Amino acid sequence: MTAYDCDVLVVGGGIVGLSTAYAITRAAPGTSVIVLEKESGPARHQTGRNSGVIHSGIYYRPGSFKARFAVQGAAEMVKFCAEYDLPHEVTGKLIVATDHAELPRLHALAQRGRENGIPVRELGRAQIAEYEPWVRGIGAIHVGTTGVCDYGAVAARLAGLAEDAGASVRYGAEVRVVGRRPGAVAVRTAGGEVLRARVLVNCAGLYSDRVARLAGDDPGMRIVPFRGEYFELAPSRADLVRGLVYPVPDPAFPFLGVHLTRGIDGTVHLGPNAVPALAREGYARGTVHPGELAGTLAYPGSWRIARRHWRYGAGEVRRSLSKRAFANEVRRLLPDVTEADLIPAPAGVRAQAVLRDGTLVDDFLFAESHRMVHVLNAPSPAATASLPIGREVARRALAAMG
Template sequence: MLRYDVIVIGGGIVGLSTAYALTRRSPGTTVAVLEKETSWAAHQTGRNSGVIHSGLYYKPGSLKARFAVQGARRMVEFCSEHGIAHQVTGKLVVATDPSELGRMKTLFERGEANGVPVQELTPEQIREHEPNIRAIAGLHVGTTGIVDYAEVCRTLVDLLHKHGVSLRTGAGVTALAVHPREVVVQTRLGEVRGRVVVNCAGLYSDRIAAMAARAEGGAPPPVRIVPFRGEYHELAPHRRGLVNGLVYPVPDPAFPFLGVHLTRGIHGDVHVGPNAVLALRREGYSWAQASPRELAATLAYPGMWHIAKRHWRYGAGEMLRSLAKPAFTKAVQRMLPAVTADDLVRAPAGVRAQAVRPDGELVDDFLFTGGERIVNVLNAPSPAATASLPIGEEIAGRVLDRLAPVV
């Protein structure tokens, strides 16, 4: 019988960072990480644009703001310490229409409140950074960077091996039983027992939380994961010179998405995107990847109907840009007029695990819940990769509180 102090479900960067934090804070603690895929970082972690976010966008005092600012610094330190390729490039946020100037001012103030180095730029100064970008005003954010988060995870896996952590791929969870002193986890590789379970299952985190709640006889999770696919293109190799670094539009505060942006990655490729459309299954990376059962469950959720009612115009536009390349190209040309449809090549998509409340509110911050034997991470989309080391520390603290003997 395999028994551990802590079982972490999910082998993305948050799950691996949690295990890493536990080995550092409590070296004698026995830890297992269970991943349903045959490789690590297979979903949200390995399917993003690789940006080390500064913490500019997030509400002052929120977990996202605090952990992103800390996480950007700590991610750079971690990469430097372990020889992982990365760059602190800075980025531009640009306004292309006068209607965006008020939001840009608010963004500047938010950045200052979060302790993020941010500078206002004129159109002439923007062209010094990015000669091909058209904008009427901009911000320069100095602490933004780029990295390959899958490479970060490979390093974490190596470190966890050295610390004696049990790392099990192909170990999808099929059932949970919560007892007074332990949790019994049934996996496709057999039974595992732990004193505390950490649910970092990303796109299926609400399913695991519901499984645990049923086992404990408690209330179901307060949110449902709604999967939004983010589709990317990349600039054809001979057109990569159009973009020097990272360029973002002014985001719409009504949504947790940052809009179609331009990202020169650590390997020299330039990603364009993502958009945001409802995925037809939780791990649906194209329109062809669908699950009637999962889609029906999403569409039956009251929160999904509230989103559709409030934001149908936005959703229709995103769908158009997904299905019609000229519409996507036109959106990019607002910032980068020289780009053409022929310059854009399809790149792998990602799916964002967005927690949604029954009233349709999209959860805007990281969300942790749980009982005596469970810690659930129920909302950890972007900037969770950037913030993963502080998030891991936060979760480790909660776990160790649960492991502490009652005096």
């Protein structure tokens, strides 16, 4: 008879892994859960290094995981933050067209928002100043359900709630080996600890494809890391932005462009500028992990991305290398900004799943095999949608227990 250390073993202590653990303890009390996180605390990567936006769901294809989870998740996140007294604010946001060629896309975006059940208001040039007096554009959409919060604090609270319900969250526990046994999954950590579980849930984010391969599964994709580079507005200029201001996104690319975000601490972040990272944790431009870089360069999908999107990518790289170019991009929305107003801010890295044909996976991607549930792509709005995503992954994990 197999001896188990737990029923469900979750790999990854970001917001999705912790939400999954929390959801399992609520859906099936008495189910034993262990979360293994390689860092010394929760939310040290994507969760703790984003702009803190509670996304409304306006951008996402109706019926997609993104659309369903974001709309539901935004309302739940505000309620969760209020219930547990976590920093948050519902600010609303503007999506602003600065060129006549963007107006048809802006109108289509408003229609998509309505299809997703989101209250939107279309604005003319003069109405933009009602919300953002310093922003300039020829048309805009106002979305009232968008806000900001501290996702690091949310993740920490989810960890605490899961532990209160009996789960164990273990930090400094990097998974190095995954094996299947009759009726069980076994892992060995970098510290030599061996744990056996009925089901393994892979929420490893930047390393989700690697964990899937450790488990003997072909994920059919590869994580290609993109660094999101930010600036802050100088404190003396922070009053130029009241809430959240976004450009009209390019529908061919799953990034939202350089936007303006007033955080819960009053700091205004500008970005992100998305460029290929030379390591999965390549938060600094000079951080290079030769093995990881070689793996990215050897992957056919990486070169197909480059061929398909080189013009877009060249603009991102130019703004990465030139503060003047970045300031010019910001001035499309906020004309009064100067280079001197921009202060470098910490970067994040997005774990972008890429298929072999170069397709950038634009929705949540799950895969399952015997006693395994893999979360292979959890892009923005994963933090916003973390509560319903956690329930979805929990449902799959509990079903996999048989």
